[in-house]
Amino acid sequence: MQIKKVLVPVDFSKDSLRAAEYAKNFAAPFGAQLVLLHVIEPIYYASPADMYAASPNLALLIEEQRKAAQAQLEQLAQKLSGQGAKVQTLLKSGSPAQVIADTAKRIKADLIVMATHGRTGLAHVLLGSVAERVVRLATCPVLTVRRPRRR
Template identity: 40%
Template sequence: MAFPFKRILAPVDFDPSSLMALEFAAKLAKQNDGTVFVLHIVPVDMDVTGMPQYVDLIKRQESLDRDKLTAIAKQHLAEVKWEILDQMGEPADVIDDVATKLPADLIVMVTHGRRGLARLVEGSIAEKVLRNAPCPVLAVRQEQ
């Protein structure tokens, strides 16, 4: 971990609240002459390596997502250096793996603040990332 934070990982799921977290990441990167790594994850719960029809479908989705991510990055990260990363897998695991491999100085991500049954059913990606992250995590609370 290094301070000031220069390598900032910002997972984005196209939800407006994740874009709010991306703006936080942009401010931190601008203050520290850093780079924002915009990560989008195609959630896949099974190994599709032996299933070419699914691999092709996922690759097409990644291409569409990359176009959206580029537009978002140009809009929200105009004043900072940025790079787009796209992966597939279980989101919390992918975020932690990418943060380790970069290595990231900071992860900036949204937390949806779910409670009760919604949290039990949907789980909390932010909470899972916090438990296993190789660096500090800034959890930006979703506006309600």
């Protein structure tokens, strides 16, 4: 098995940062590059009137969100590359699962390493799972990293 490129989707939660650390350790023996990806979800409105009411500040809010996300990505990349990893960052907008799967295909990722929150029952039914959708959509293997169980 040869792994040259690992896509690591991050939302900056503790779980996704843990998965990024796991990906770094997993990729190191292969000398693989890590590609950190953050996906900004579009804002949906219930009606055109809601969108119109929000529009004066919306562009500013979106730009601030992009800048903050880019800064967090760069900070994480710097931390991981300081530990010897080869790291690239990507910031995209759209539906997270679809963007992750599409990006993996576009960059020819050999593996996706991502966090999963491990929800079950009603929470899983209501919230779904980005990781589960990525597993279904991706054309490469997906390694999911769960949070450690509490004892």
